[in-house]
Amino acid sequence: MYAFEIKEIPGRGRAMVSTKLLNTDDIIFEEEPFVSCQFSWNAAYGYAACDHCMRPLETITENIRRLANQPALAVPLTEYDPTAQWLKQFTSCSKCRVRYCSEECRIEALKRYHRVACLGSYRNDNSHPINKLNEIWKKMHYPPETGTIQLLVRLLAMYQESNNKKEFLENLQSFQSLVVNKEQRIYHKMLGENFERQMEQLYVAFCEAFQGEEFSMFTTPEAFKALMGLMGTNSQGIATSVLAEWVKKVTELPLPETDKNKLDEYIDDIYHKVGECKPISLKLAHVSCNSHQSLASIVGPIFLTLKAKRIHMSYITKNVAVAGEFLNNEGTGLYLLQSKINHSCLPNAQVTFPYSNDIVVLKALQPIQVGEEICISYLDEGQLERSRHSRQKILKENYIFVCECFKCQREANDPDETSEEEFDDDEMDMDAAEDNGMNN
Template sequence: MKNSTLAALIAVGTLGVASLGYVFYFDYKRRNDPSFRRKLKREKKKAQKAKQEVEKITQAQREISIDRALTRALEEPLPTDVAQKEKMFLESVSLGESLFASGETKYEDAAVHFYRALKVYPDPIELITIYQKTIPGPVLTIIMGMLARDVKRRQESYYDTFPDQSMQVKAAGLPKGADKSDPKFHMGLVAAKDFAVGDIIYVEKPETSQLTPALKDAEYCEFCLKPLEGIEHPAACGKCSLFKYCSAACKDTAYDEYHRFLCPGSEDASTASSAKELYQSWAEGKELAPLMIAKFFGHMITTEQKRQLAGQESDYTLWERTEHTTTLLLPGKPTDQAHQVRLAALIGQQVPGLEEFMNEERYLSMKGRILRNAIAVRSGGEAAGVAASAASEDYVRSPADAGVTGAALYLVSSYLTHSCAPNAEPSFLDHDHVLTLKATRPIQAGEEITMSYIAVGDRPTPARQAELMEKFRLHCTCPLCEPVTE
């Protein structure tokens, strides 16, 4: 043993001296011999090319291995039951470890099992941190590659299942055949079948909605924005008795979805005072967004909890769905920060990890989505004579000026493009926040479905365009504003 150590030391030493000598020789030749320099350049180029080729092949092999590993990891369905998940997690980690120990040829197999463990672990980010400390480099590289590929595949296949077939529309990149570099490129909705004038294209419930502050003293259902006139037995929250609902069902849904986090009558003094502030700022101001965001996050938690209970983790989360819609990039204002901090304390604290999730960046991204995509609700009632522009200082898409009672955010309708000659119109048939999209012109399968974001009337193009620019920072490219010349 001692001898072999010595031999190794001598070998290293000798090699060291030899290479040093070569360096000197090399440098002397390089400076003094032009033909050697040329030869060297050629050889350097050749070597570089060979290195690039090898890197390309290794990279391609790595990509293939990552792709194959991901397909294998997701081939078998993952368990949904908690006990089964725990069992599978332990088995997968232990299998991964023993495969890794078997050597390089088993690295991909090891990654497959470690990845399956990751898919059922409740806190994947935490597990990745543990993996980073415990799993050796080559396997970790495959796992991280699988993760990136999984996220990419998931994103790319989003529109395969959204919108649901029952909505009779598809989301598509438009104009047909255009790519993202085309200035007219946008995502929009196309008809999945022909529609006649008056046909209902789809009916959609919102992810969040809010009554306009102008109607704060009027009688409307706090949840669905239905006028309470004529409703014999409106319900009310037993704790805060601040809000009325058109039915016990609306009261219970509101409680489940968000009111349990936002009740000003909460037994917890700090929750109660923060919630009061939130509603007060809505009542005093003109902003709808803070309350809509608060309700949205409450709804998101409830949806997520239900999804996990039903074992539907592989479905897209509401946040992922929302992130697919466009947003406005907004500079944060001091009031935004105050709202975000209050909200993180009110809702975020209730769920581990959510307080950090509800940071200022996500708050602003949600506000931007509301400003860009919300649609005016026109649920009617005696008090509703409010003009769309008076509904909020933040403009909401509304094809009619009068009768606006609030605003709501819809996932599918977020994709409706504006046209000054639209072929569809949102209406509120049950006098609540549920949107019914109706065809106002005949629509052929494959044709883009549009609504008007403003009251078009018979105003000339510059007037319409000025309003669209002022309210939505939108340079209208609809066929009426920019006729297509053949």
């Protein structure tokens, strides 16, 4: 029995409302995704992860050495490696060789979509229509990633495998709440200035990949745009990290003070090595419109650790490694419940991923009364501290709405001034644009 209900609120649309008193740290719900998928670039650069649940399949030693770009770096306390139990039982598809953290994940993937989506011996064949589609997407959508065309590939495979196609389509429809002008802005955000031409290229490749009659309802121009809009406005960013899990484990050990200080110094050094390995602009607010959490919130354990160790978030924000040296296994998913939660600049709940996979857990940040709307922040902690003008600008650009939460209403008469931090973001965006320009 859930402790909430989904209802329509005038001016807010669908909303999640508490039906019982919730206390701080109460788990409001846990949810597996309707569909999830690793980002295209994240997968291309070899971040080892379960193809179904995105659980990392990389040892802490492999992870730290890769991130720090030091193949011989010594790693202490490897007996607390969070992936050890999964690496003992991981398995793979016998045809295409994608890896799974367990037999359970392999069977679930096969049952839901992999029987259709498996490329078999064509997995690394760039001439295969699915691979061509993915390569076209990658050339349009460089890191930091906010989505992947592979999510739509998996959705169509799920549809073909579904025993109840009516229910599947109803679930899919429940995500769609866009109007045309919002769709245009979402496409622009995902694909850039030339989004109309790029949408056409993607559409042609998409139709080539799904030519069967069973997919005809998804391959009209209108249906394809709806699917792209659905991904752009409802997907939740997912990030799992071997490093974050290991740090959490070892920092909780009852070590002697001297050993604890040495461990703290080692962890500090690792994070700085990671940051210096591949400096690149990374704006945290781009997980997607209804993703409800920016990367800083998704990988909470990492940033909580950094905060506790007094490592300034702006350092990590500007120097998080992506492309060849991803800090996390990153992907995206669609969640039937989570997608119904609205934003507030004073959130009373938070999305977390405590199991190092794609299962989302919603926790209360404070007591929530019966009848009170349950809200999360679509912004990270740093963005929430900015001026109302800056917050509204980010929300309009990335989430296509004007926030009217209590905090925004309380600050309605504040001057329309841009927070100082936003100038840093603009500089970061220019750097990212230059990087993408060199890649095109």
